[in-house]
Amino acid sequence: MRAPAIETIQKALADNPKKTTDDPSLSPAGVLLVVYPKDGEYCVLLNKRSQLVEHHKGEISFPGGAVDPEDENLLATAIRETHEEMGVHPDDIEYLGDLDDVKTISNFLIHAFVATIPYPYDFKPSEFEVAEVLEVPISHLRTEASIRSETRLRDGVVRTSPTYVYNGHVVFGATAMVLENFLDVLGDAPI
Numbered sequence: 001m002r003a004p005a006i007e008t009i010q011k012a013l014a015d016n017p018k019k020t021t022d023d024p025s026l027s028p029a030g031v032l033l034v035v036y037p038k039d040g041e042y043c044v045l046l047n048k049r050s051q052l053v054e055h056h057k058g059e060i061s062f063p064g065g066a067v068d069p070e071d072e073n074l075l076a077t078a079i080r081e082t083h084e085e086m087g088v089h090p091d092d093i094e095y096l097g098d099l100d101d102v103k104t105i106s107n108f109l110i111h112a113f114v115a116t117i118p119y120p121y122d123f124k125p126s127e128f129e130v131a132e133v134l135e136v137p138i139s140h141l142r143t144e145a146s147i148r149s150e151t152r153l154r155d156g157v158v159r160t161s162p163t164y165v166y167n168g169h170v171v172f173g174a175t176a177m178v179l180e181n182f183l184d185v186l187g188d189a190p191i
Helices: 004-014 074-086 173-186
Strands: 027-038 041-049 064-066 094-098 108-116 130-137 147-154 157-166 169-171
Touching (some): 004 173, 027 074, 041 074, 074 108, 074 130, 108 173, 130 157
Parallel strands (some): 027 108
Antiparallel strands (some): 041 130, 157 169
């Protein structure tokens, strides 16, 4: 039987109309926000990117990446990338719903999906792509101590965006925007 928290997440996603973006100048990418129970609370799977990857070296991100020609759709991209980066077998991934599209400063259009996996899970992160696996409790992300608001001037425009802090790691940019969207969709739901 599926956990009530997973049912709550799936219902929240279904009740939230996804905001899509159509910008052919951006390269499509798919990311997977994986949520699962660990030690009595629900966590989100993130990784610290290695210094060997092409984009966003050393940054905290969700598993995901650009579309490959063999990918059936963007969900397939996100699942393939989660397998390649984190060693999560596609058969272990249960799709729950979509989040809003996010534009990145590196000219990608991220299509964010939410899924769950059975836990405990034996992650097998890619040595090339992943420097560290992070399992961040949702309860921590919901605290005032974890979130900051950053204001920056970029291309003559003042932009304010969320930033999250966890165990000395700073989550910012598109990853933080996806996290913020996920937390907004959940609202005060008990997870």
